[in-house]
Amino acid sequence: MAGALDGIRVLELSRVLSGPFCSMILGDLGAEVIKVEGTQTKDDTRFWGPPFKNNESAYYLCTNRNKRAISVNLKSPCGKEVIEKLIVQSDIVIENFKTGTLERFGLGYEAMKRLNPRIILASITGFGSNGPYKDLPGYDYIIQAMGGLMSITGDERSGPLKVGVAIVDIMTGLYTAIGILAALQERNQSGEGQHLDMALFDSAVSSLINTASNYLMTGEIPQRLGNQHPNIVPYQVFTAQDRDMVVAVGNDRQFVRFAEAIGMPELSNNEKFRTNADRLHNKNELVRIISERLKQKTAEEWSRILRIADVPNGPINDMKSLFDDPQTAAREMLFEMEHPTAGSIRMAGSPLKLSKTPVSMRRHPPLYSEHTREVLSELGYAEEEIEAMRSNGDI
Secondary structure (H helix, E strand, C coil): CCCCCCCCEEEEECCCCHHHHHHHHHHHCCCEEEEEECCCCCCHHHHCCCCEECCEEHHHHCCCCCCEEEECCCCCHHHHHHHHHHHHCCCEEEECCCCCHHHHCCCCHHHHHHHCCCCEEEEEECCCCCCCCCCCCCCHHHHHHHCCCHHHCCCCCCCCCCCCCCHHHHHHHHHHHHHHHHHHHHHHHHCCCCEEEEEHHHHHHHCCHHHHHHHHHHCCCCCCCCCCCCCCCCEEEEECCCCEEEEECCCHHHHHHHHHHCCCCHHHHCCCCCCHHHHHHCHHHHHHHHHHHHCCCCHHHHHHHHHHCCCCEEECCCHHHHHHCHHHHHCCCEEEEEECCCEEEEEECCCCCCCCCCCCCCCCCCCCCCCHHHHHHHCCCCHHHHHHHHHCCCC
């Protein structure tokens, strides 16, 4: 069955996470993705680990399915020619070099547009193409710090903390995929491509959502609240008799049901807790009362009681309990595929569920340069030309 992006070719000139994650999303949706690595420099994530499985990095495997991989020396005339031919035959180019790098290779957007006016170039950098930080390297950790996320993550005792995954890279990959799909739609009308200037810094700022809005409205700098919510109470981690769990009471109606479910209906009638604004004002007192109550049963017991009362709650899963969870299986968020060197590998699935054009897992994460000869043959290079290019270090 054809995917939603069947017939779209993506040329990936990116590495590590944000660019490869974006192109993997497009590949899952049916696009053909050709991943380009250097002849001397591979994608860094091939070496990030452990863990490795038969020398294949778990990190690399997680963002590179549904791609073919080639190696090309962008600094050589022949290597540049290969990339130019691929640009002519592609719809999208994704790159995350430092600002100005592609221009130095003679492969900036203006050069690409001359080769293929329909090309959509998505450039991902740490801080974008303008501003005082445009030439600084952009690592997720640094951007989490500079983009405000670490200032609101953790609590007073922990100090600032980063999110447990490279969340800004992930968000930027998602935003880039959205921008590419918008550019494809616009191209359907105008017949022309365009250049996307995507910055990790911008993605971090956009992710602050209500926390940024709270500051911009009041001028008060938000503090680290740990597992508590700045605007809603009770909405946090509580410790049950045996382990921690999350209770997320999102409105006054839910609070009435919550109070009844835990056997303390008087709480919802107390003028100090009647509305969310009241509960926020008297948060410490209410949290103390609820905490003492929830210690009297196990997390599973409370979860069953609260679900019957239609009060949002859930356990704090580790990776084992997450991937053992029947909901994970039901949503096809775990799948296995064969890899030529790593053997059977398990991977997290795609959250995209399309009724007519579902995602598909067609290709294993490619070995380094696995498809160079295949792709060059498709571009019209004869076998002797390919061998000469390999001997000369062009591929």
